[in-house]
Amino acid sequence: MSQYDWPSASKRRLVGKDINRVDGLAKASGKAIYTYDVRLPGMLYAKVVRCPHAHAKVKSIDTTTAEKMPGFKTSYVIQKPGTEIFWAGDDIVAVAAVDEHSAEMAARAVDVEYTILPFLVLDANPLPPIPLTAYRKPMDPQVVGDVTAGFSESDVVIEGDYGLPVITHCCLESHGSVVTWTQEALQVHISTQAVSGIGGQLSQALEFPQNKIQVLTKYVGGGYGAKLAADRWGLAAAQLSKQAGGAPVKLMLDRHAEQQVGGCRPSAYAHVKIGAKNDGTLLAWQSESWSTGGLGGGSEPPLPYLFQIPNQRRQHTQIVNNIGSARSMRGPHHPQACLLTMGALDDLAAKLNMDPLKLLLKNVNLLAARAAVYQQEFTVADRLMGWSQRWKPRGTMSTGVVRQGLGVSMHSWPGKAHNFQCNLTINPDGSVSVKAGTQDIGTGTRTVIAIVAAETLGLDPEDINVMIGDSTYPTSAGSGGSGTVGGSGTAVRRAAVDALEQLFDKVAPALGTTADQLTVGQKTVLAKGGKASLTWKQACSKLGTLPLTVSGKNPGPGTLADSGVCGVQMADVSVDTGTGVVRINKIVAVQDCGLIIDHKTTMSQVYGCLVMGIGYALYEEKVMDQNLGQMLNPNMEFYRLCGIGDIGELVVHLMSGTGYDERGIIGCGEPAVISPGAAISNAVANAIGVRVPQLPLTPDKILAALSGVNS
Amino acid sequence: MSTRRKSISVLGPGKVPVRVLINGKTYTANLEPCITLLDAMREFWGLTGAKRVCDRATCGACTILVDGKREYACSLLAIDVQQEGITTIESLDTNGEPDPVQQAFIDNDALQCGFCTAGFVMACKGFLAEMPSPTPEEILKGMSGNLCRCGTYAGIQRAVAQAAAAIAQSPKHARGKAQRSRRKS
Numbered sequence: 001m002s003q004y005d006w007p008s009a010s011k012r013r014l015v016g017k018d019i020n021r022v023d024g025l026a027k028a029s030g031k032a033i034y035t036y037d038v039r040l041p042g043m044l045y046a047k048v049v050r051c052p053h054a055h056a057k058v059k060s061i062d063t064t065t066a067e068k069m070p071g072f073k074t075s076y077v078i079q080k081p082g083t084e085i086f087w088a089g090d091d092i093v094a095v096a097a098v099d100e101h102s103a104e105m106a107a108r109a110v111d112v113e114y115t116i117l118p119f120l121v122l123d124a125n126p127l128p129p130i131p132l133t134a135y136r137k138p139m140d141p142q143v144v145g146d147v148t149a150g151f152s153e154s155d156v157v158i159e160g161d162y163g164l165p166v167i168t169h170c171c172l173e174s175h176g177s178v179v180t181w182t183q184e185a186l187q188v189h190i191s192t193q194a195v196s197g198i199g200g201q202l203s204q205a206l207e208f209p210q211n212k213i214q215v216l217t218k219y220v221g222g223g224y225g226a227k228l229a230a231d232r233w234g235l236a237a238a239q240l241s242k243q244a245g246g247a248p249v250k251l252m253l254d255r256h257a258e259q260q261v262g263g264c265r266p267s268a269y270a271h272v273k274i275g276a277k278n279d280g281t282l283l284a285w286q287s288e289s290w291s292t293g294g295l296g297g298g299s300e301p302p303l304p305y306l307f308q309i310p311n312q313r314r315q316h317t318q319i320v321n322n323i324g325s326a327r328s329m330r331g332p333h334h335p336q337a338c339l340l341t342m343g344a345l346d347d348l349a350a351k352l353n354m355d356p357l358k359l360l361l362k363n364v365n366l367l368a369a370r371a372a373v374y375q376q377e378f379t380v381a382d383r384l385m386g387w388s389q390r391w392k393p394r395g396t397m398s399t400g401v402v403r404q405g406l407g408v409s410m411h412s413w414p415g416k417a418h419n420f421q422c423n424l425t426i427n428p429d430g431s432v433s434v435k436a437g438t439q440d441i442g443t444g445t446r447t448v449i450a451i452v453a454a455e456t457l458g459l460d461p462e463d464i465n466v467m468i469g470d471s472t473y474p475t476s477a478g479s480g481g482s483g484t485v486g487g488s489g490t491a492v493r494r495a496a497v498d499a500l501e502q503l504f505d506k507v508a509p510a511l512g513t514t515a516d517q518l519t520v521g522q523k524t525v526l527a528k529g530g531k532a533s534l535t536w537k538q539a540c541s542k543l544g545t546l547p548l549t550v551s552g553k554n555p556g557p558g559t560l561a562d563s564g565v566c567g568v569q570m571a572d573v574s575v576d577t578g579t580g581v582v583r584i585n586k587i588v589a590v591q592d593c594g595l596i597i598d599h600k601t602t603m604s605q606v607y608g609c610l611v612m613g614i615g616y617a618l619y620e621e622k623v624m625d626q627n628l629g630q631m632l633n634p635n636m637e638f639y640r641l642c643g644i645g646d647i648g649e650l651v652v653h654l655m656s657g658t659g660y661d662e663r664g665i666i667g668c669g670e671p672a673v674i675s676p677g678a679a680i681s682n683a684v685a686n687a688i689g690v691r692v693p694q695l696p697l698t699p700d701k702i703l704a705a706l707s708g709v710n711s
Numbered sequence: 712m713s714t715r716r717k718s719i720s721v722l723g724p725g726k727v728p729v730r731v732l733i734n735g736k737t738y739t740a741n742l743e744p745c746i747t748l749l750d751a752m753r754e755f756w757g758l759t760g761a762k763r764v765c766d767r768a769t770c771g772a773c774t775i776l777v778d779g780k781r782e783y784a785c786s787l788l789a790i791d792v793q794q795e796g797i798t799t800i801e802s803l804d805t806n807g808e809p810d811p812v813q814q815a816f817i818d819n820d821a822l823q824c825g826f827c828t829a830g831f832v833m834a835c836k837g838f839l840a841e842m843p844s845p846t847p848e849e850i851l852k853g854m855s856g857n858l859c860r861c862g863t864y865a866g867i868q869r870a871v872a873q874a875a876a877a878i879a880q881s882p883k884h885a886r887g888k889a890q891r892s893r894r895k896s
Binding site: 020021023024025026027028029030031032033034036037039099100101170171172173174219220221222223224254255441442443444600601603604607608609610611612635636637641642643644645647650 | 743745746750753754757759760761762763764765766767769770772799800801803804807809813816817818820822823824825826827828829832850851852854855857858859860861862863864865866867868
């Protein structure tokens with residue numbers, strides 16, 4: 001029986017160390033070719049005519065003027081006359097021309113007429129007088145225990161409103177593809193986080209055999225959950241290519257479209273009521289929540305977050321509105337549930353005149369899982385932030401115009417390894433490659449594959465040629481749910497262990513022993529206990545003329561991965577009560593993630609989550625024009641991302657070693673993005689003495705909350 | 712900018728011949744006068760290291776150096792930079808040997824998806840040329856013209872500091888001796 005399990009800590013040369021990502025220079029030198037950079041001979045450029053109305057019916061489409069424009073090649077109607085359109089920015093017609101400028105001019109010459117229909121783009125307060133029946137999808141109330149009894153037994157009851165708006169993914173590389181569709185084949189360079197999954201979508205929609213489709217994504221400029229589909233514009237690019245006789249067609253969304261339709265995290269709002277004993281014991285939860293997320297309505301966040309409060313009544317309403325379809329975004333539903341719950345618990349602590357950290361710790365017995373880990377993490381976070389020494393009740397941390405405050409939050413995430421297949425090849429010259437139909441969306445997938453293969457084979461990461469981003473390679477799941485590190489790590493481990501055993505069979509005679517007596521050292525194959533050894537190259541030459549290719553997959557044998565991680569975060573902020581500006585002083589993030597493969601890139605994932613979290617806590621919002629139904633800030637000037645000067649001091653601590661490593665790999669790309677909104681919101685409340693109900697915590701909201709206090 | 716425009720009369724409509732000196736090499740094309748330097752580089756001259764992201768001088772993913780100063784290539788017209796010398800990311804690593812700034816970005820994992828990286832590296836080159844020994848506060852201010860969505864700022868802060876130290880120590884040495892790509896903790 002092969003021994004797949006991870007080597008023990010003392011035997012790991014690479015796993016868990018700080019290792020530079022293997023494609024670092026490709027990216028830092030501009031040589032990494034993204035979809036946006038692909039240029040093919042005879043390539044045409046496509047632009048999409050988009051509906052300017054939030055709700056309309058296409059009345060007519062006239063392309064005759066466009067067809068006479070210089071450089072025009074072909075056009076494709078995506079949504080025909082008579083089609084009902086449900087959001088501004090939706091695709092109507094695609095136009096291809098010899099260069100981008102000509103395509104833009106031709107697209108502008110397309111004449112589309114619409115019948116305008118009533119719409120709803122309200123988000124925060126979808127209340128009467130708007131006729132809501134058409135837009136409301138109330139879900140059945142969920143009841144646990146006896147909520148009336150729970151509240152009557154409570155010593156203290158608080159009620160509050162909490163919410164966070166729709167934000168957009170804002171991938172720096174916009175969605176898009178370069179498609180070549182001839183009678184024989186369909187080749188698609190596409191910015192996606194699902195290389196193996198796109199082919200099936202294209203095949204079905206275009207009615208073209210999947211065995212003639214190749215999807216290529218060598219590098220992708222951000223996804224965060226927004227790039228899992230072929231998308232309607234991807235299909236349009238294919239149609240344009242076919243109509244143009246198989247010429248390659250490049251269709252990348254411009255920034256305006258990317259912000260409007262390329263990303264959308266559902267909002268969530270709730271009126272929350274919590275009942276507790278004077279000692280902080282949680283007894284009852286009641287929430288009326290709603291969320292928007294376009295035509296499908298926003299889905300229900302898991303409330304109350306983490307704490308299984310004994311008596312609950314929850315009622316969620318999905319609001320169907322005309323803002324574009326929701327897309328999954330980093331830790332879907334969790335940041336929303338976290339803010340709605342942790343904000344309310346923080347207000348409860350204030351009412352109880354209790355340190356919120358103590359309130360959370362008081363109720364660890366109500367946590368769905370992993371209470372002991374949370375306790376350990378809080379201990380570490382307390383030390384790194386100096387919480388216990390520094391924390392003071394609301395509004396009393398400091399005096400003066402600029403007020404300082406501390407906030408705390410906690411979260412969990414599954415991070416389960418996804419399905420993954422790979423082929424590992426050892427060549428007679430000693431070179432090694434791994435092929436998999438996966439993608440590296442910036443998380444470090446290439447590096448994880450290289451580290452695991454190199455660790456197992458006694459090589460260096462640079463010795464492994466990692467070949468990914470091609471759907472003709474072994475099938476792997478899309479990158480979602482933080483599953484790629486576990487899927488790739490475990491599958492490559494299994495392939496490498498099996499490959500090594502087969503190599504040993506060929507090498508054993510040369511070392512005068514049997515395969516089970518062989519092991520690898522640093523670039524050597526050696527007999528256990530003896531002195532006989534071969535260099536890695538010498539050993540591989542025993543393969544003869546043919547390379548050795550072994551496949552590996554996940555799921556598979558051995559205890560190599562697990563799921564379920566948790567983390568705690570503390571924020572230290574300063575609020576200028578004169579201007580309403582919030583500044584981050586420091587954020588502490590303590591996170592567990594099982595066995596770490598590359599400590600350096602794992603840290604980067606947590607740092608990245610914190611930065612994205614500061615962004616949605618303080619700056620980001622998809623602002624809709626209530627009269628026109630269009631997005632008001634479809635750019636990067638007024639859709640404000642976090643900048644380098646906005647992050648304060650970020651302190652990341654990964655829980656690892658005994659008690660953590662044995663669990664195997666667990667994904668860590670998402671969990672740390674869940675808590676920053678709540679931790680920062682709670683810190684602001686602590687600083688200024690009053691809750692600012694909704695994110696982002698912009699100066700207008702801070703000042704409004706303060707004026708409420710003063711009046 | 713005003714000095715550039717003085718020498719150019721009204722152009723267009725229609726394509727005009729354009730010559731731009733980039734990384735010491737002359738590139739030519741017949742371009743519509745409205746074509747930006749960024750689009751000319753990316754679509755006509757095969758220089759795709761600078762990225763088009765916001766296309767409106769906000770994110771810095773297209774950062775290049777014009778006569779050594781940082782500029783957003785998305786917001787310069789190709790016809791307007793025919794008298795200047797342009798430096799792009801493509802000029803940095805010679806024979807696969809990383810520039811100290813590139814090495815610092817790699818060592819500090821100051822990149823994730825990598826789409827903003829070329830712009831940040833060029834911004835860092837230009838910044839350190841202006842301010843060779845920046846304080847941490849000066850780094851935050853000096854590098855604030857670029858945005859990253861993956862959130863690599865903590866690594867970038869360290870990378871800029873490392874690059875400044877490496878260049879100060881010995882520009883030649885720092886260039887000639889790349890650090891090992893793997894470091895054990």
